[in-house]
Amino acid sequence: MTVALCPICRKSEADPKYRPFCSRRCSDVDLQRWFAGSYVIPGEADEGSDEEPQND
Numbered sequence: 001m002t003v004a005l006c007p008i009c010r011k012s013e014a015d016p017k018y019r020p021f022c023s024r025r026c027s028d029v030d031l032q033r034w035f036a037g038s039y040v041i042p043g044e045a046d047e048g049s050d051e052e053p054q055n056d
């Protein structure tokens, strides 16, 4: 069998509990990377830039 290494630190073996990561810490790191990479969402407007009613 091949030993699955953690894709984050590539040092420790993946823990079945946190597969494919070795720990929750590495799992969180991956999650944060994922969020960071997809944080920019096209079409997402700035908050508070809604059309404001104009007083004539």
Ligand SMILES: [Zn+2]
Residues within 6 Å of the ligand: 006, 007, 008, 009, 010, 011, 012, 021, 022, 023, 026
């Ligand atoms: Zn790890």
